[in-house]
Amino acid sequence: MEMNIVNEVAALQRLNIAQLRQRFAEVFGEATNASNRTWLIKRIAWRMQALAEGDLSERARHAPPSWPATPTYDSTRPNRQSTLQGRSPRRRTTGLDRRRHIRACADAVA
Numbered sequence: 001m002e003m004n005i006v007n008e009v010a011a012l013q014r015l016n017i018a019q020l021r022q023r024f025a026e027v028f029g030e031a032t033n034a035s036n037r038t039w040l041i042k043r044i045a046w047r048m049q050a051l052a053e054g055d056l057s058e059r060a061r062h063a064p065p066s067w068p069a070t071p072t073y074d075s076t077r078p079n080r081q082s083t084l085q086g087r088s089p090r091r092r093t094t095g096l097d098r099r100r101h102i103r104a105c106a107d108a109v110a
Contacts, residue, residue, distance in 0.1 A: 005052055009045045020044065027051075 015023065020040040025031045027047045034040055050056075 005045070005049055008048060009041070012041045012044055 012020065012023065017035055017037060017040070020037065021032055021034070023044055024034075024040055027044050032040070
């Protein structure tokens with residue numbers, strides 16, 4: 001059965017968008033307006049495999065996802081304002097200041 005699916009997926013690669021939409025309708029039982037070739041091929045291949053080898057179990061279908069539905073933000077992480085409070089009020093040095101410092105050190109060594 002596996003070789004049959006592999007051959008059918010290879011055949012999908014040779015179909016144009018209109019033919020892929022038709023094949024999608026045959027496999028899923030409903031039409032689609034999708035025109036993304038890669039997406040159509042993946043969906044059709046997944047459905048053919050699910051029909052041939054079995055779909056997800058009921059337990060897997062109803063299992064909670066392993067990732068959160070909404071992003072969670074770490075409330076223990078300090079915000080930027082609180083991290084800057086302990087720093088020195090001096091400005092950061094620019095590249096020009098660093099080059100002057102390096103040149104001064106090189107002159108002192110020579």
